[in-house]
Structure formats: C-alpha cells, structure tokens
Amino acid sequence: MAAYSITVNGRTRTVESTDPDQPLLYILRNGLELTGPKYGCGLGQCGSCTVIVDGEAERSCQITVAAAAGRKITTIEGLGTPEKPHPVQAAFVEEQAAQCGYCANGMVMTSAALLEKSPKPSLEEIKEALASNLCRCGTHHRILRAVMRASGRAQP
Amino acid sequence: MIAALSRRGLLKAGGAMVIGFGLPGRGSAQTLSGTDAALGKTVDPTEVEGFLAIHRDETVVVYSGKVDLGTGHRAAIRQIVAEELDTPIERIKVIEGDTALTPDQGTTAGSTGISRGGMQIRQAAATARAALLRIGADWCMIHEDELHIIAGAVGPKAGGVAYTFGQLVGDRRFSRKIDPKAPLKNPKDYTVVGKPVPRPDVPAKVTGTHIFVHDFKLPGMLHARVIRPDAVGARLEAVDADSIKHIAGTEIVRINDFLAVVGEDEWSTIKAARTLKTRWTQPDALLGQEQVVNWMRTGPFAGDETLVKKGDAGPVLASASAKLAATYYWPLQSHASMGPSCSVADVRAVGATVWTASQGPHRLRQICARILRLDPAKVRVIYLDGAGCYGMNGHDDASVDAALLSQKLGRPVRVQWSREDELGWDPKGPPQLLSLEGALGADGKIAAWRTEMWIPKATAGLPNIPLLGPEAAGIAQPQGLSTGQIMQNGDPPYAVPNVEVLIHWLKDAPLRPSNIRAPGKIANAFAVESFFDELAQRAGRDAVAMRLEGLSDPRGIEVIKRTADLIGWENRPRTTGNGRGIGFSYVHYKHNETYVGIAMDVEVDRRSGEIRVHRIACAHDCGLVINPDTVKQQVEGNILQTLSRALHEEVAFDRARVTSIDWASYPILAFPEVPDMKIELIMRQDQPPLGAGEAAAAPVGAALANGVFAAAGIRLRTVPFTPDRVKDAFGRRA
Numbered sequence: 001m002a003a004y005s006i007t008v009n010g011r012t013r014t015v016e017s018t019d020p021d022q023p024l025l026y027i028l029r030n031g032l033e034l035t036g037p038k039y040g041c042g043l044g045q046c047g048s049c050t051v052i053v054d055g056e057a058e059r060s061c062q063i064t065v066a067a068a069a070g071r072k073i074t075t076i077e078g079l080g081t082p083e084k085p086h087p088v089q090a091a092f093v094e095e096q097a098a099q100c101g102y103c104a105n106g107m108v109m110t111s112a113a114l115l116e117k118s119p120k121p122s123l124e125e126i127k128e129a130l131a132s133n134l135c136r137c138g139t140h141h142r143i144l145r146a147v148m149r150a151s152g153r154a155q156p
Numbered sequence: 157m158i159a160a161l162s163r164r165g166l167l168k169a170g171g172a173m174v175i176g177f178g179l180p181g182r183g184s185a186q187t188l189s190g191t192d193a194a195l196g197k198t199v200d201p202t203e204v205e206g207f208l209a210i211h212r213d214e215t216v217v218v219y220s221g222k223v224d225l226g227t228g229h230r231a232a233i234r235q236i237v238a239e240e241l242d243t244p245i246e247r248i249k250v251i252e253g254d255t256a257l258t259p260d261q262g263t264t265a266g267s268t269g270i271s272r273g274g275m276q277i278r279q280a281a282a283t284a285r286a287a288l289l290r291i292g293a294d295w296c297m298i299h300e301d302e303l304h305i306i307a308g309a310v311g312p313k314a315g316g317v318a319y320t321f322g323q324l325v326g327d328r329r330f331s332r333k334i335d336p337k338a339p340l341k342n343p344k345d346y347t348v349v350g351k352p353v354p355r356p357d358v359p360a361k362v363t364g365t366h367i368f369v370h371d372f373k374l375p376g377m378l379h380a381r382v383i384r385p386d387a388v389g390a391r392l393e394a395v396d397a398d399s400i401k402h403i404a405g406t407e408i409v410r411i412n413d414f415l416a417v418v419g420e421d422e423w424s425t426i427k428a429a430r431t432l433k434t435r436w437t438q439p440d441a442l443l444g445q446e447q448v449v450n451w452m453r454t455g456p457f458a459g460d461e462t463l464v465k466k467g468d469a470g471p472v473l474a475s476a477s478a479k480l481a482a483t484y485y486w487p488l489q490s491h492a493s494m495g496p497s498c499s500v501a502d503v504r505a506v507g508a509t510v511w512t513a514s515q516g517p518h519r520l521r522q523i524c525a526r527i528l529r530l531d532p533a534k535v536r537v538i539y540l541d542g543a544g545c546y547g548m549n550g551h552d553d554a555s556v557d558a559a560l561l562s563q564k565l566g567r568p569v570r571v572q573w574s575r576e577d578e579l580g581w582d583p584k585g586p587p588q589l590l591s592l593e594g595a596l597g598a599d600g601k602i603a604a605w606r607t608e609m610w611i612p613k614a615t616a617g618l619p620n621i622p623l624l625g626p627e628a629a630g631i632a633q634p635q636g637l638s639t640g641q642i643m644q645n646g647d648p649p650y651a652v653p654n655v656e657v658l659i660h661w662l663k664d665a666p667l668r669p670s671n672i673r674a675p676g677k678i679a680n681a682f683a684v685e686s687f688f689d690e691l692a693q694r695a696g697r698d699a700v701a702m703r704l705e706g707l708s709d710p711r712g713i714e715v716i717k718r719t720a721d722l723i724g725w726e727n728r729p730r731t732t733g734n735g736r737g738i739g740f741s742y743v744h745y746k747h748n749e750t751y752v753g754i755a756m757d758v759e760v761d762r763r764s765g766e767i768r769v770h771r772i773a774c775a776h777d778c779g780l781v782i783n784p785d786t787v788k789q790q791v792e793g794n795i796l797q798t799l800s801r802a803l804h805e806e807v808a809f810d811r812a813r814v815t816s817i818d819w820a821s822y823p824i825l826a827f828p829e830v831p832d833m834k835i836e837l838i839m840r841q842d843q844p845p846l847g848a849g850e851a852a853a854a855p856v857g858a859a860l861a862n863g864v865f866a867a868a869g870i871r872l873r874t875v876p877f878t879p880d881r882v883k884d885a886f887g888r889r890a
Contacts, residue, residue, distance in 0.1 A: 018404065019423065026423040035371035036364020040494050041575040045819040048494060076364035085363060092362040096354060096785055099793055100226030100544035101361030101368075102495040108362050130827040134819060136494045137226055137544045138796030140830040142789070156832065 004069040008032060009078025020066035025049045027065050028075060036076035036105050040134075047106035047133035051075050057113035076105045079112055088112045091150035092143070099137035106133045111147045120151050194257055201259035204287070204332045207280040208237070212326030214308055216241065216248045221261030222273030223253040224357070225515060226544040227849055228786025229269045231355040235782050236274050239348040240281035240341055241288075243308035243321060253517035253539025263516030265547065265671060266640070267749070267847025270782055274845065282338040284330065291324045343780070343841040350841055352785035357541070369513045369540035370498045374568040377500065379422040381429035382557050382625070383415040384577055385436040387812035388667070392628075396433035403428040409564055414629035416561055418569065440811035443666045449485060451666070452589045452610040458661040459613075464647045467654030469593075472604035476595030480690055484592070484873045486679030486857070487806040489585040490816075491672055492824055495543030496578035497550030501558035502568040507534035512555040513542020519620055520552055524559050527626050527633070546797070547640070548621065548670035550582040557625045579822050580814040583621055583670030584807055586612045586639050588679035590646070592687040600695045602706070604654040607646045607684065611676065612669055613661035614639045621670050639669050641746075642676025645854060648684050649744045650706025667809060674850035677745065678798060682857030682875070685741040689862040690871065699740050699862065700725055709744070711751050714838060715775045716742050719753030722773035722834045735760055736770075737866025741855035750778040750851035751838075754795065756831075758863030760870070762886055765879030767803060767864060769831040776835065776852055779843035790848040791835050798856035800825030804876050 001016045015031045028034040037060050040048030044062040051060045052074040080086035088111050098104045114129040126147045145155035200206045209217045218237050224230035230250050238245040251257055261273045292310030293300040304313045311318025360366035392413040400406055406419035406428035419425035443451050500511040514520045517537040525532040542551055550573055558571040589610040597603035615636025626633045646657045692699040700720050707713050723738055736759045743752050757771040776791050804823045808816040816822040861872050870885035
C-alpha cells in the first residue's frame, strides 16, 4: 500500500492505494467521498468523470493516482455549491440544463475550464469544446445556452 | 391571520391518534434513516393517506409511485399538489418509488407519469382539500361554502381567524377514501400549474451533490462486478480462482453460471473482474446483425394479425394506375444510458432492501421476492435517481444481480455494470421492418393504403422480462418477450378511404428485447410519414397542404400549421436539388394522445455522405401542461435523442455477442451536430394531460428522411442514415 499526496479542491490529502495505476476517479469517489465525478465508460470517451487538473479538463478515469500526485485537482464539489454556485453552475440552474443529470458533471467542468481560458467563446467553439462530452437525454441545447449565459452573452 | 394551535381544535379535528409520520430525508436521497418514521403508513392507492401526509410543521409530503427518470416529474407533482391544495410549493416534499411508502401506480412508462400518476395524486389532493374545508368549517363554526384556502390555511372568505393545515390535521390520521368526484380547481384559477417552476433536483445535479443510486453507500457494503460470458447463452465451464489470488481482498462468488467478483475496494474488484480467468462454452446461437432483415421476412412466425381494416385496400391497390411501394427498416438499438446500470441491495433473513433506478420499483419488488424466495411484504425497493433509461434498460438486471449476491454473502452489495456490459447486455429496442403500399386516386388523393409490419410478438401476461442474473444462476423465471406496444401508429392519421395494417408477428427477437422510448411508434411513424411524403411527391402535391387536407381534428391541424410557420415552410418544389431542404412530419401519438409536428432544415453533403441538420421546429400539443419548461425539456430530449438514433445508432452483433460495446462502436449524437431548435407548446389547460415523455420522438425519423429527400432527392429508408448509406443512395439514383 503506497501513499500519495494529492491536492483536491484546495486541500492536500494523503490517499493510499495498493495500485499506482488506480484511476483517480475511484480515489475521488470512494476514498475522498467526492461523488460528483461519475463513472460513465472508463475509456475516456464520454466525459462524465471530468475534473480540472492544473487548469485543464481531464478525464479522471484516465489519470492514475500516481500521475495525479502533486497536481492541483478541482472537482465539481470544489467549483461551487448549491448555495454558492460557480457562474457556470448558476447558469446551468438558470437554464435548467439537466435532465437525468448524470453527464452534468462533465458538462459543467469542461465548460468551466473552457471559460477560464476563453471567456467569450463562440457557439461553435463551445460545441467543439464539448464534442467529446456525451449526453443521452438530449439536453445539449440547454447546455449550450447555459455556457453562453455564463460567458455573459445572449443565448442561442 | 393564523390562529395559534388550540386544544379545542386538536380534539375537534377528530381523535388524537398520532401515528407520527416523520419527515423524510432531504431531496431524493431516501435512506432508511430518513424515511423510517413514515413506515407503517398506508400505501393503498384508494386512500388519500396513500399519497399525502400533512404535517404539523405545514409540510405536505407526497408519496408518488411513479418516479422522476430525469423528466421533471418531481417538479410537476409538487405543482399539482400545491395548486389543488392552495399551499406554497416550498412546503411540498415528494417521496418517489419506495414500496414501503408509496402506492403502486404502475411502472413509469408510456408517458403516463402525469396523465395517470399525476392525475391520481391530483384527485387525492382535491379530496384532501374538500376535507380540509369541512374540518375548517367545524373549527370556524361556519359553513364550508363560506371558507376559502389561502397559502395553506383555511379561513372565512369574509375575513377572520384562519387555521393552517398543520393545525387542522398536523400529523394526525387523515383517513379518507379518494373521492373521484371531489371538485377540482378550475384551470382558469391556476397560479402554479402551467408555470415554469424550476426543478428541485437541478442545483444538486450541477454541483455534484445529488445522490444517484451510483453514489449510494451502506456501511459494510461490498463492491461487485458480474462477469458476463463472451457469448449469449454460454455456460460456465471453469473458473481459475488462482488467477486473482494476488489481488488482495477480492473473492469469487458463483451460483451456477452466475459469476461475480466481490471486494471491499472497488478498484481491486474491477481489476480482479478483468483479470479472472474463466472458460465458457462457445455457443453461436444468435442471428448475427446481417441476417436480421432476412430472418424477419422468413420467421418463424407466431401468426398474422390484421390490426386495422377500413374499406377494402386490396382491390384498389391492385387496380390503381398510380401507386407506390416501399420498405423501411429500423434496427435494434440500445437505451445507451450514460451511467451503466447500478444497484445496492441488502438482503437479510428478516427482509431485503434494494436501492434501484428501476422504472418500476413495485414490479421489481415482486421480482426480488420471487427470486430471493422471500415474502413480498419483507422486500422493500427504494428508487434513487439513475442515469436516464428511456424504458427498461439494465437497471432491473443490476438490482437482481445485487440482490442475489447480497443474499449469498449476507452483506450489502453494490453492483455496478461496465460500459461494455451496459451496451452489450441491456435489453434492446427490437428491430422493425415495414412494407407500405399506397394508391393515388384520379383526384390526387390517397385512395388506398396498406402497411405490413414484421415485428416480434410480446408475450401476453409476462410479468417482467427475463433477467440475466436469475437466468445464469439457474433460477426459474417467466420466459418470453417484452417490447411495449410496438404496433401502434402504423396507419396514417389522414383520411384515406381504404386502409389495412397487417402484422406478421415474429416468434422471437434477435436479442433480448424491451420497451425503449416511444416503443415502435418511432419506426412506424418513420415509415408512415416518409411514405406519405413519397405519395405527395408522386402526386405532385405540397406535403403540408396534403396533410392538412386529410385531417379533420382541429388540434392536429393547428400543430401542423404552427410547425410550418415556425420553420418558414413554403409551398414549393419538393426537391431543391441544391443540397439543402426542409422535411416535415406529423404524429398523433397512438392516434389518441399527444399531437406533434416536426420540421427539419437539412443539408446533405454529397461527397462525404454527411447529413447536417441546421434547424428543427416543433409544435406540440399534449393538452394540460403542468410545467411548460419541463415539457419543453422532454420535447427537446425526444427530438435530439431520436435524431441520434436515426443518424447513428444500430446495435452490432455477431453469432455470439453484441460487438458495439463502447461509444466508438455505438456512437451517439455529439455537440457539433446539435441544430438550432424552436419549440412551441400549445397549452390546453382545460383539457386532460396526454403525456410528453415520448410523443415528440415519433415524427423525428420521417422529418429527417423527408428533409434529406427535399435536400438531395435521395430517399433513405434504412436507419441509421450513415454516410455510407447516403452515398449508396446517391449511387443508386445516378
């Protein structure tokens, strides 16, 4: 059992894993009780498990605990709360941009990372940024509206 | 003015039998500790108390047997009760799908969440309202006609002391049969119903604090992964326990061919499941994807059935000079839920509790009781939100997987399916093959129409679809097929003097089938509305004008006109030939429910074979609308999900197994493809609610196919409309 020091939502925590290749997703969900990131495919294809690592939206099912050590990780819980939502989260609420909501974690985190880098993306740029985030309920249109709203622009 | 609780009032309220309905836990995270206090309440659907509890602190708890599958049902139920009781919506809490607490209202399926489930609860609330007025009349010592209810308090219309619900009833028994004649509020007086009240679950869902069944944990819980074979129907010949010996804390559980790995640590369990060496028989009993259409034509069949017979289509078709025939195919598709199925079960000698995202917790309770050999009274099934399922996906399978393992191990067990298992083993939407013939009269109108369908026949009276766990474990369960009502909407909604719908019922299905959103209606409307377009083209008629001409139902007419207006439809040559065009489609769902028109502005790239949808317009009339925003959400979801199914989706399988088992081999709609959408709801608040969960899915395939034809002059009759199929169609035309 090896110990790893990872910084999640501003707090440095020591986590243990018998396997250095354990994906960060399971460390977050089980060890750290951060269940916002969701298991969707384990293949890096759907985006449900997205977290922000050193400013980049990354798939936590594709990052090992060993690779996560020493990096700055933000999960959706660290972005905001129902009482004090991040502007992206507030915009998702405003647009009611969730049906089942299982993919919402990835949508919010990918959009937050996008707006951090590019505060006024075009609609096409938002679509591209979310191209590998899958939604089955068909909430796409509202999600696009929410991201436009969060960037302070008119909604499509 | 709200009176202080008086002792006199308490006594007059009718006995002091406090049964102490405690308040449930927050949100949808229904845990035993959160709701235990309410245990013992009636779940009788004929009793007001089955559905409603009014508490001393003024909260009203609604017990709904139907569940919110991501649809906004939970928001709508609060609105219905707030409206009927005239109490603030913030005071209303909803408990869903807990077999110990909620009446059995049937599975959440067929767009009945509001039209049946919600209306049942509305009548309970109306009965409660009448009773509150009567109790208030006693307290106020005036006739109930002189009372009104404002913000959850009963008081004289003329002014004076008002008594709150909490005072009048709070925590005491409210035993009354639901009165089917209890007066309902006049829709003209609605202040909450018909408003876009925000959903209560969205803030938690977008901040990662919502508890999905995937997030639910119990003390001492084990993680489990069920090992599925490489081939459907394979028998387990050998398990090499040594192959996972090095993965500490994991163990193998085997019940005949039902094989799982369990462990305290989830990742170790996953690793062990991947590492475990097994040997299975190698059956090749499946048809294989390429053989499906051929098999549908040749059977074996369970028989033929004439579903619709109006006039005599045969002779007219035989003698007509202007006639068309075409065949359409809709393939097997997966529910393709974003979150693979998951469940937690805690089975003990004294009883079992199963946390599930099933669309039918009450049905699942009966299944679990049978499989576990427990008295149903000792089985409690509690709904927790899952990933959207759009019908019966793997949720019930996963729940019974967990229950079997928990019973065997005597500990709580969480089963989580993998992506591969979800796409590979969820029950599939069955394939549908349709051949249509139509004849035009000398007047250019459709004189005769015949639809022939080849579809699997659902087994009559089947309580549930056979589940994977019991099948592998060798536990007897009812056998048969479940498909939903896949034969509906096979005939046109327009006036045609001679119509026939003939079904060739197939005895089996290529893969285990189940109901998937708008069962069958999507494929049938795709064929019927595409073929109508083909006939209009043949007749040289405008497709919208010809539809309007054939309708007498004013609601259908309005939906079509509004859809045409929304997209900017112009009566024009059907094929622009410039690669871009507009397709139109209309469905009256099941011929007696929701009315939907859809138009699509479509571009086809001849070189790449790619289809791009630029704009979609939809007018939608589902009668009474409880919450226009959640209805719109359902319409958007129906349209985009079905666009995905029409453009991309087909389950691939060989003789042994499903081979489309990830998002690369089973692609779904992605953001860059998302069109602009305009949706208009026609709200008819004085009409019954007709359902919004499925109807808008039905016209999507034909609107797209008709748009492709308008854009490029090619007719796509086989779903999905892949670039290869588009290029083939151009090739055939050339």
